[in-house]
Amino acid sequence: xxxxxxxxxxQDGKGSDFEAVFLELAAKVRANESxxxxxxxxxxRAEANTYKVxxxxxxxxxxxxHGKTDHFRELGxxxxxxxxxxxxxxxxxxxx
Numbered sequence: 001x002x003x004x005x006x007x008x009x010x011q012d013g014k015g016s017d018f019e020a021v022f023l024e025l026a027a028k029v030r031a032n033e034s035x036x037x038x039x040x041x042x043x044x045r046a047e048a049n050t051y052k053v054x055x056x057x058x059x060x061x062x063x064x065x066h067g068k069t070d071h072f073r074e075l076g077x078x079x080x081x082x083x084x085x086x087x088x089x090x091x092x093x094x095x096x
Contacts (some may be wrong), residue, residue, distance in 0.1 A: 001037065001094035002063055004055040006087045012049060014082035021078045028071035035062025049084065056094070066096075 008017045022041050029039045038056035057063045066072055 001096065002057045002060060003092035003094055004057070004063070005090045005092065006050045006053040006055070007090075008053065008079075008087045009084040010051060012047045013086045015043075015049065016078055018051070018082040021075055021082070022051075025071060025075040025079070028069075028075070029066065032069065032071065033062065033066055035059065035065060035076055050094075053087075 008018075019041065026039050026041065029036050036055070036056040037058060038054060040054045041050045042054060044050040044052065055066075057066070
């Protein structure tokens with residue numbers, strides 16, 4: 001399994017807009033990507049306007065597929081309008 005933590009800074013006052021688009025994306029990921037095991041948005045308690053997306057995939061093929069889906073590309077562009085810069089991506093290997 002492969003984990004990903006995406007840290008996303010959102011512009012002041014745009015959190016609810018960002019959350020709405022992300023929740024739409026998460027629903028599509030869960031419905032259409034069988035290799036995705038977890039896709040959860042969280043909001044930092046320590047850093048204002050900072051979100052972390054916790055992702056878990058069955059394998060590398062599932063990670064690659066996620067980035068190529070129409071729903072990720074379309075909704076990713078929509079979320080970009082509310083972000084304060086590009087996300088920081090950390091890739092993790094599951095310990096099983």
